[in-house]
Amino acid sequence: AAEFGEVDLTSEVSIVKSSGLQGIQFMDKNGKVVFDIQAEDTIIRDQWVIGLSELLQGWVLHPETKPSFEAEGKKARETELENHFKAREAEFLKNREAKLAAREAASNARKAKYHNVSG
Secondary structure: OOOOOOOOOOOOOOEEEEEOOOEEEEEOOOOOEEEEEEOOOHHHHHHHHHHHHHHHHHHHHOHHHOOOHHHHHHHHHHHHHHHHHHHHHHHHHHHHHHHHHHHHHHHHHHHHHHHHHHO
């Protein structure tokens, strides 16, 4: 049966190496194989191994270039919460203005009643 999933290169993988004639192994910091795939041929496999190894090495040399999906997820959640609270605040202010307008109208009605009686 086929297995499906994903591997987070930014946190799970520290080494990419060739395996056999066409295999590519993604390994964690402890040397454990996280993911193993087969390329179409040796040339394509070698290109992927070189490219991914350079990418991982670049993140080691320049950590600021490494994407942080945790940070992006956190920022998205913060934006979502901010939008939620802004919508609730707008709804609250709208209801408050309506209540104040109703109170003022009731107050004016009471004043008009006494004004007509005394006038």
